[in-house]
Amino acid sequence: MTKVTKILKNIPLYVWILVFTIIPLLMILVYAVFEFTPGGVHFTLEPLKNAVTNKQYWGAMLRSFNLAVISTLVCLVLGYPLAYFLSQLPEKKRNFVTLLMLLPMWMNFLIRTYALMSLIDEEGIVNLKGTDAAVVIGMVYNFLPFLVLPIYTSMMKIDRNLIEAAQDLGGNTFHVFKGVILPLTLPGIISGITMVFIPCLTTFVIPNLLNSKTWTIGRLIEYKFMSETSAYSVSSEGAALSFILMIAVFICMSIFNKLDKDDESAGGLAL
Amino acid sequence: MKDQAVSKVFKILYICLIMLFLYAPIAVMILFSFNAGVSRAKFTGFSLQHYAGMTSDNMMLTALKNTLIIALIASVIATLIGTYAAFVIARLSPFKKSVVLKSLNIPMLNADIVTGISLLLFFVFVSIPLGFFSLLIAHVMFNVPYVAMSVLPKIRQLNKSTYEAALDLGAPPALAFRKVVLPEILPGVVSGALMAFTLSLDDFIISYFTSGADFMTLSVYINSMAKRSVPLTVNALSTLLFIVVFVILVVINLRPTARKAKAKVKD
Numbered sequence: 168m169t170k171v172t173k174i175l176k177n178i179p180l181y182v183w184i185l186v187f188t189i190i191p192l193l194m195i196l197v198y199a200v201f202e203f204t205p206g207g208v209h210f211t212l213e214p215l216k217n218a219v220t221n222k223q224y225w226g227a228m229l230r231s232f233n234l235a236v237i238s239t240l241v242c243l244v245l246g247y248p249l250a251y252f253l254s255q256l257p258e259k260k261r262n263f264v265t266l267l268m269l270l271p272m273w274m275n276f277l278i279r280t281y282a283l284m285s286l287i288d289e290e291g292i293v294n295l296k297g298t299d300a301a302v303v304i305g306m307v308y309n310f311l312p313f314l315v316l317p318i319y320t321s322m323m324k325i326d327r328n329l330i331e332a333a334q335d336l337g338g339n340t341f342h343v344f345k346g347v348i349l350p351l352t353l354p355g356i357i358s359g360i361t362m363v364f365i366p367c368l369t370t371f372v373i374p375n376l377l378n379s380k381t382w383t384i385g386r387l388i389e390y391k392f393m394s395e396t397s398a399y400s401v402s403s404e405g406a407a408l409s410f411i412l413m414i415a416v417f418i419c420m421s422i423f424n425k426l427d428k429d430d431e432s433a434g435g436l437a438l
Numbered sequence: 439m440k441d442q443a444v445s446k447v448f449k450i451l452y453i454c455l456i457m458l459f460l461y462a463p464i465a466v467m468i469l470f471s472f473n474a475g476v477s478r479a480k481f482t483g484f485s486l487q488h489y490a491g492m493t494s495d496n497m498m499l500t501a502l503k504n505t506l507i508i509a510l511i512a513s514v515i516a517t518l519i520g521t522y523a524a525f526v527i528a529r530l531s532p533f534k535k536s537v538v539l540k541s542l543n544i545p546m547l548n549a550d551i552v553t554g555i556s557l558l559l560f561f562v563f564v565s566i567p568l569g570f571f572s573l574l575i576a577h578v579m580f581n582v583p584y585v586a587m588s589v590l591p592k593i594r595q596l597n598k599s600t601y602e603a604a605l606d607l608g609a610p611p612a613l614a615f616r617k618v619v620l621p622e623i624l625p626g627v628v629s630g631a632l633m634a635f636t637l638s639l640d641d642f643i644i645s646y647f648t649s650g651a652d653f654m655t656l657s658v659y660i661n662s663m664a665k666r667s668v669p670l671t672v673n674a675l676s677t678l679l680f681i682v683v684f685v686i687l688v689v690i691n692l693r694p695t696a697r698k699a700k701a702k703v704k705d
Contacts, residue, residue, distance in 0.1 A: 173529075180526045183519065184541050187579045191556035192544070198559050249456050252449040264453060266691055271460050273683040277642055277660045278676045281668060282463035285470075290479045308459065361547075369549035372642065376664065385551055392555065392647065399647070401562055409555045416549045 195413060198406035211403075218407035224387065228415075231383040234299060234374075235367035238306035242314045242363050243356070245307065250318040250355075251348070265319070268312050276309055280376050283308055287377075297378050305373040310366055314359035321355030322348070354427060361423040365416055384412055464680070471673035478667065488674040495671045501659035502675065508570075508645075508655060509638035512577035517631040519578065520585025521623070527586065528593040543587070545580040553580060554647030561648065568650025576648040577641065581634035588630030592623040 199215055201208050218224055253264055271279060283305060288296040295301040325348065333343045371385035391405025474483035492498070527538055545553050557579070561572045596619065604614035642657035649658055660668055 177526050180523050188544050191560035194559040194563055195556050277657055279463055282467035285478055365549050369551045413552045
């Protein structure tokens with residue numbers, strides 16, 4: 168009896184997840200392979216085939232991938248030292264700077280990107296209008312805090328005694344960094360990369376505002392669904408592209424997940 | 439010794455440069471909210487006209503109202519569902535737990551554009567017209583996992599014996615829950631609710647695909663104006679919101695340190 172009530176208590180959650188998470192995702196596939204016309208529903212693989220074979224789409228996918236890799240690397244190169252230096256500040260200053268870093272995230276990112284745009288167009292400090300460099304700057308500007316925070320958190324968790332022990336054993340700054348700090352912040356690095364890479368890969372707002380000549384996969388999908396004068400249009404090709412992007416995102420996620428797990432087990436062995 | 443001083447200066451300089459990068463656009467945005475003209479590129483003099491103009495910018499005010507209403511209702515509903523979800527998940531067997539957590543967390547990990555498109559197609563398929571209701575469902579949907587993840591650790595820390603003790607002492611389950619369990623998990627519930635609220639306020643991508651043409655949130659409104667030109671009243675509003683958030687954050691961040699200081703004195 169109690170088992171039955173227990174299951175009954177759990178069912179609403181399963182229904183919730185099924186209806187509002189799983190089924191909508193399946194809808195992407197449904198609209199990619201079925202055409203809904205007033206005459207009826209018919210099955211077609213044409214949009215998926217086209218999404219996979221069309222050179223323009225591949226170009227957009229590749230370009231998005233490149234931009235995401237470059238932006239994530241720039242975030243890492245700028246953000247890792249920032250997290251490192253931040254963790255060495257005295258507590259009060261540290262908290263203040265962390266607050267400063269978080270504060271812009273509370274502002275509407277469209278209006279911030281819009282303001283950034285005015286700094287890097289014809290009348291700005293540097294004219295990067297319509298270049299991929301502008302898009303990279305836009306992405307770094309928007310996503311840098313998301314990379315810094317997890318690394319900073321993992322740095323704050325490091326036991327100071329470990330660093331001191333390494334120093335006592337004769338390690339110089341470089342040795343301590345390479346032998347203690349870097350390996351212990353690796354989980355933070357991976358989760359930071361996860362937080363930044365996927366949004367960079369899929370964003371359409373930033374390239375829309377900063378370089379409308381560049382077709383990224385996000386812009387392409389947005390264009391397929393929202394370019395009509397009415398609120399939206401259901402596009403089977405857009406659905407097919409979304410499906411491919413979804414698969415790409417899930418592959419990325421599982422790679423990051425695996426890296427994270429490997430790292431944990433390696434840490435376990437080392438101990 | 440000298441090396442240390444140099445490296446310290448370098449570190450501070452580095453932090454300042456990054457902060458400059460993060461704040462330069464915000465400074466520009468604030469500066470132009472005081473522009474006497476309507477240009478976003480040329481500052482022609484100081485004026486408060488855009489602040490005064492806010493009160494008559496009906497489209498913007500409606501969008502702001504919509505944003506606040508959606509964020510408020512969605513975060514309340516998401517907090518209820520998310521807390522319930524956390525209780526269910528905490529009691530599941532390890533295998534079931536991992537499956538349920540993975541599927542619940544999909545919207546947290548997935549790309550927003552994919553979540554947005556999936557919901558758009560779902561609403562079209564089941565013929566829910568896009569507008570207030572669809573937007574609310576979308577916001578609740580992406581908020582629930584954040585609340586659940588925030589409450590779950592608190593449930594794990596719960597001491598089952600105290601709840602059972604309350605029952606043994608004759609408290610009805612509802613009272614025992616309210617007096618014993620709720621105070622323990624409340625910090626997780628509150629931080630989950632706050633996170634849900636701010637995520638809702640800040641969301642653009644999912645709202646963009648699920649709100650339809652007639653019900654705009656502030657982000658969707660700004661985006662719709664970006665094709666032409668975003669009026670400077672938006673800068674004025676953003677500046678005011680920025681100041682409000684800044685004050686709230688400073689107050690929140692000062693309070694715990696004050697408490698900590700008190701605790702130290704007591705020790």
